[in-house]
Amino acid sequence: MLLISMHKQTDLMNMKSGRTFCECMVRVQPEKSRDILVDQVMESQYHQFASSDSSSDHGAHKFTTPTGVKKIVFCVLYGILVLLLLILLMVTGIKFAQLNKEITNIKHHIERASYGETASMSSSSSSSGTTTQQEVIFQRLVPVRGTCRVGWVSFQSSCYLLSTSALTWSKAEDQCRAQGAHLLVLNNVEELDYISKIVELQYHYWIGLVERQHEGHWSWVDGTDFNVTPTFWDKGQPDDWDYRENGEDCGQLHPSARRKRKLWNDADCNLQYKYICETRA
Numbered sequence: 001m002l003l004i005s006m007h008k009q010t011d012l013m014n015m016k017s018g019r020t021f022c023e024c025m026v027r028v029q030p031e032k033s034r035d036i037l038v039d040q041v042m043e044s045q046y047h048q049f050a051s052s053d054s055s056s057d058h059g060a061h062k063f064t065t066p067t068g069v070k071k072i073v074f075c076v077l078y079g080i081l082v083l084l085l086l087i088l089l090m091v092t093g094i095k096f097a098q099l100n101k102e103i104t105n106i107k108h109h110i111e112r113a114s115y116g117e118t119a120s121m122s123s124s125s126s127s128s129g130t131t132t133q134q135e136v137i138f139q140r141l142v143p144v145r146g147t148c149r150v151g152w153v154s155f156q157s158s159c160y161l162l163s164t165s166a167l168t169w170s171k172a173e174d175q176c177r178a179q180g181a182h183l184l185v186l187n188n189v190e191e192l193d194y195i196s197k198i199v200e201l202q203y204h205y206w207i208g209l210v211e212r213q214h215e216g217h218w219s220w221v222d223g224t225d226f227n228v229t230p231t232f233w234d235k236g237q238p239d240d241w242d243y244r245e246n247g248e249d250c251g252q253l254h255p256s257a258r259r260k261r262k263l264w265n266d267a268d269c270n271l272q273y274k275y276i277c278e279t280r281a
């Protein structure tokens with residue numbers, strides 16, 4: 001009886017637990033269904049989102065690749081642009097240097113032309129008896145060596161050497177110094193007139209005149225006081241022509257189309273001209 005009773009209780013418990021389980025199932029089932037539904041919805045949304053992300057990633061991938069290419073193209077174009085600008089700068093610099101040289105030549109031609117006109121005026125003035133000191137026309141003089149070294153010519157107490165090559169002013173002075181001389185120092189008008197008779201017509205010649213300290217302070221290379229020597233500046237000189245990058249701080253003899261007294265001009269020391277050395281006989 002006891003066993004039967006126990007079985008009944010067990011059955012009853014099973015029945016109760018079964019009912020309870022069923023009831024739980026009945027209660028849980030909707031929640032589970034709801035959860036499943038929620039899961040399904042979430043999963044669906046996730047897939048949609050993933051799909052969206054995927055498509056987005058795909059799109060980004062599609063977008064990234066062209067952007068990378070664009071960056072490379074941009075860099076290449078930028079490099080080419082910089083290279084072209086550098087080339088343009090170099091070409092401009094070269095052209096500017098050529099233009100500078102051409103302008104200098106044109107200026108010299110204009111000066112020579114105006115000088116020729118002055119010489120013509122000088123000639124006509126001479127015939128009318130109104131010749132000035134700057135308008136004297138000279139005859140070519142054959143120089144003599146005297147007691148000077150070979151290649152040098154003699155006048156009064158000095159020896160002179162006319163260069164055959166062109167140098168900058170400082171290199172010309174160095175060449176003269178190397179031979180125990182200095183660039184020509186014009187102490188008086190007789191010396192200038194002598195030099196004017198022996199130099200080549202068409203060339204500029206450096207002389208020992210230089211602005212070392214400041215603008216307007218001219219000095220002779222051998223220490224001769226500039227204030228005690230006569231000056232023979234050409235018309236409008238010294239003008240320290242402001243077009244020149246380095247200014248004009250070195251003295252030279254202007255060329256003359258006629259056999260006329262050479263006059264002074266200030267020129268850019270870095271230009272190359274022939275030169276005249278002087279030393280004591």
Ligand SMILES: [Ca+2]
Nearest residue numbers: 185186187191
């Ligand atoms: Ca002298």
Ligand SMILES: [Ca+2]
Nearest residue numbers: 240247248249
């Ligand atoms: Ca100057």
Ligand SMILES: [Ca+2]
Nearest residue numbers: 239240248266
């Ligand atoms: Ca000048």
